[in-house]
Amino acid sequence: MGGGMAANLLSQGWDVQVCDIDAGKVADMVALGATAIDSPAEAATDSLAFIICVVDAAQTEDVLFDGQGLARMLQPGHAVMLCPTISPQDVESFASRLAARGVHTLDAPMSGGPARARDGTMSLMLACADEVYAQQAGLLQALSAKVFRISEKPGDGARTKLVNNLLAGINLVGAAEALALAGRLGLDLGTTLDVIEQSSGQSWIGSDRMRRAIAGDYAPRAHVTLLEKDTRLAVEAARTAGFDGPLGLRASQVFAEAHQAGLA
Template sequence: MKTAGVIGLGDMGSGLAKNLIKNGFETSGFDLSETRMAAFTDMGGLPKDSVGQVGRHAASVFVMVMHGDQARDVILGENGLVANMAEGGTVILSATITPAEASAIGHDMEGSGIHLIDTPVSGGFPGAQNGTLTMMAAGAADVLDQNAEVMQAVSATIHRVGENAGDGQTVKACLQSLIGSIFSATFEAAALAAKAGVSGQALLDVFSSSSAGCGVVNTALENIIDRKFEATGSHIATMHKDLTISLALASALGVPMHTASSAMQIFHAGKTKYPNGDNWVCTRVIEEIVGAELHR
């Protein structure tokens, strides 16, 4: 029986688990939330009482947590994956953390007999739930080959971007600087249209059929004009964190990031005013300044 595991069963991790099960993997999982664990059990997963228990069950374990400290504890903690997985097992680090954090985890795993694939993902909640994520995978070629099937169960596109831990996170940081900037430009354009009296549907029709149309723009604008600012699977805290990583990397390398820095300020404003909102809630902050709202 093919075995896999997932640590962190939120919006993204639950999607990983769902598609692993769908593709014939006996999938164990752990999350601190009882509600998430119950949902995981209902979909056919094998709930475990600890990270270590998942490690003892699964040959490959996805780690989908929020921050680097959590990833380090899950992987290298006293009852973590490295301490419990059988030799030759693989930790698939699918969470987005800093390149330096991923590199340090990889360094500290050396000689453990457990492999690491550093592969943050793109595609958000829909991609996770539909098994269509894009993976930015970094690891030894033979380890990537060995884990091809389990990764293909959750991803439609797997890019091999390097061999070292941290390479995947570096590519993700570059990607998020672009996505965050596109989001922010869309939020501003939506507020401009609202103030000018343009209908949201007209704006969506033009944007989606123009050279500016893309999944990032179209999804953002659809949520804005339908006034869906919460529970869409794209919490503002995640993009805020990702842009923080992108800008920290740029600072360390001495790379000017004028547009991404401006985007960060827009996300600062959105997260401060509406901490429970999704990315598109930034538009509400701008709308409140100009005194107009964009509706379909």
């Protein structure tokens, strides 16, 4: 989704620097007008904001605080936008460490997939101080037409994202089970999904993934490792809050089993 976000900004005339471990992805963005840098530490000091779009907390740590991390060049007044799906505690820790340097944090996990990141219709779940929002409003509006103000507290964006992704995981597991049942009952899967999509069982992720599966398109859209991570983090957040969520726990177990079985 980072590539989609960069492409969206470039299409609107923004100056964008990009850094990625995948040289091919960097080349794609350079072809659209971005400037490549070899490490986060080489980012321009006059940048409006620094957007981190990686997989997990460990990668976020590297981007920020590794030897060639962004922290080497950050100055008071700079702003860092955290877009990965990570735990609220990790967001709070990063925000605290950045605040000690006078750097603002925008807790801004995203949802919607690469295509919606590219066309600006993804959702951003934003938690940051009001003054930081005001400073970054132009960038946020350029990134997405669906910016949800969660709170002023970094960490609450992550909490909202985990709630969303837990429900997405439950819906996906439920859709797969329902279509498997339809097959066992001898029903036509396409017709059954047509009915579901116009009835109370509809969900976006269920329709999207099951429609592809029925067509024989098994190319990964979201890796099992991400689904396992996100639902696991959501279950951990639930436990921390003293909340018992059996459906979420079972969905998390399904993705963990799929990961252990070597599925993509």
